[in-house]
Amino acid sequence: MTGSVQVAANLNPQASTVGLMEAPMVEIEHVSLWYGEKLALKDVSMSIPKHRVTAYIGPSGCGKSTLLRCLNRMNDLIDGVRIAGNIRIGATDIYDPALDVTEVRKRVGMVFQKSNPFPKSIFENVAYGPRILGVSGRADLEGIVERSLTAAALWDEVHDRLNDSALGLSGGQQQRLCIARAIAVEPDVLLMDEPCSALDPIATAKIEELMLELKNSYTIVIVTHNMQQAARVSDYTGFMLLGELIEVGVTRELFTNPRNKRTEDYITGRFG
């Protein structure tokens, strides 16, 4: 329990609420990030509770995707990125220099804004992660693929054409395939970077439904432009502006009764 005490101490005073005292999965402590000379995240601290959906909202360029990509160290891929502060997932400091970055990414799955299935068969897409982890038995892989596709609510639609190219699926199916691919390695945390921004409302509804289903097994962090979506799917919401985490709270409270003036201005559409 020392962990949660520490979290409470490190939280942005404005953001500390009763809800966030739940068991944390991810702890972000005083994280700042620079792209070259440009400061993109300013001293962000918060904890992300286990088996809940946490959403980040905010105008374009506010740093919410950058923060999300800190959680699986995808920012490492960009030249000239410098990062300060600590991020712990469970008990692991993911920026520990002794830690292999691939170990972090195996524990933190990610679904991207634009669906990005591999140009392989549906089966091979889902089996990709397990294969990387060293699973090679056909029967084992088949089990994982079926389980993951079922969990991503895609099994019924594709079970008879697993060997077809994944690129033949519709946009919404492709995005659910990406979710199945991400959860095939059974990560602790699932990051979703605007997963519905390229989808039509029906496909969006399916993914949102899926998120509510998946949060029973995974800790989900989602970045979204769509405030209604954040309101519908998330348990907690963080509002970001110009690289700062302005306010974090239980979603319903943040949307109905924001404590910060800038949060209120944003969610009522007065700017941004």
Next chain:
Amino acid sequence: MSPAARHLWRGGEPFIWLTGGALALALLLVAGFLGLIVVNGFGLFWPQDVVRLTLTDGKTLTGPLVEREAIPGEAGQHRVKIKVANRDLYGADFQWVDETSIVRREYPTDVVVMERTEWGLLIGTIKEVREAGRAVATGPAQGAAELARRLPDAARARREIRAIEKGEVGAINHAQEGIRLALRRLEGQKRYQERAAKLAELRARQTATVVVAADGGKEKELPLIQVLGVETPNMMSFAAKGVYYVGRVWEFVSNDPRESNTEGGVFPAIFGTVMMVMIMSVMVTPLGVLAAFYLREYARQGTFVSAVRIAVNNLAGVPSIVFGVFGVGFFIYLVGGSIDRLFFSEALPTPTFGTGGILWASLTLALLTVPVVIVATEEGLAAIPRGMREASLALGATKLETTLRVVLPAVMPSVLTGLILAMARAAGEVAPLMITGVVKLAPALPIDGFWPFLHLERKFMHLGFHIYDVGFQSPNVDAARPMVFVTTLLLLLIVVLLNLFAISTRNRLRRKYAMSAV
């Protein structure tokens, strides 16, 4: 500008005509080129009617007409070129005749055109067939029947002699090369003598000859074993001509050349060309792909990498003979010479790898075409969305795993595109080959039945060089000219076939992955 002209200009109509015209011109040039080759090439094997011209001075000339042209300076006058053949009797295959001096043209049915192993065609009428100097059949009709009866035997004997000379004696020589034991050598010697005796006996048995009467009262007695085929073109039906044509085409692609390449087939050249392109492909693909991967995936993009990229692109514009010179200097003298000193020192000073050969020619061409593969692969890599790589990395794959499992399969169609371009260029290249291992007549194919079966150090024949050799280095250019066209046609066909193969592979890959054209 008048309103009408302005309207026309604004409407863009002239520009459409300009662009369309440019395309039409380009297509016309290509079609003309192909048409020339196809007409001249396909015509070679079609049996032409043989005409007998009687001239004003009483001389007769017999043979197919090959050309007719206006006499320069004399209006309305024409002359014809007749292929009289019988090089051994007349000294030249062709003769020009002014049309004014022709008294009579006739198409005698008893004229035969004989294909033989030496001296080109023999045209004339059969006088008699002899066995050991004694006539067994006289006159064209009897003679032709007797010939038809005896020719299969002669052909069999010829094949047998050839098999002994080329195959079995060659095999014994080859065996002796490696055998150091006296006993074995003795045994080899015995076998050799046996075969030599058989050869002499076979040769001695071939006593049948045919006597052919040619123009000007000349006669030629020809051993039957030298006769490859006898035709009477003036009596052949269209179907018979068709059968003959197909046979000749098959002979052309499957036989060895004769008569310093002006007769016979081009099989060794086809074989050499295809094998060289394949070795080149095997070498150039990994090299080009790896280089492109480093440039695009690993190298830090900056001025230096841009400079390298420009240099690679420009490398494709370096004259091919320069690559040939490099191939001689580096591959043959340096690498080949070192290999000889290290592994074949017992054979020195005779070079094994230190001289031109199919391996060095292929490597030189690989070097020549590697920019094409690099550029195509790089473009393919650039077209792979970043999200695809990120998806793999986000699943915990390392960069290497991502490259091998996601990027490489996705870029394969582009690699094949590069390979197609490289193969097309390599198959048509001649200049660098002339100094790195192509010869006008290779004694043996680079693949045969003797260990180690694949002889990469051997010199080889190549269709492109064959065209040059037959067309411009032949002692008998007139007779060889149709061969130039038909060989060109064949080279084009092979390039097209190799391309179709690669294109179908690429399309299969694309269908498999349902990829767009990256």
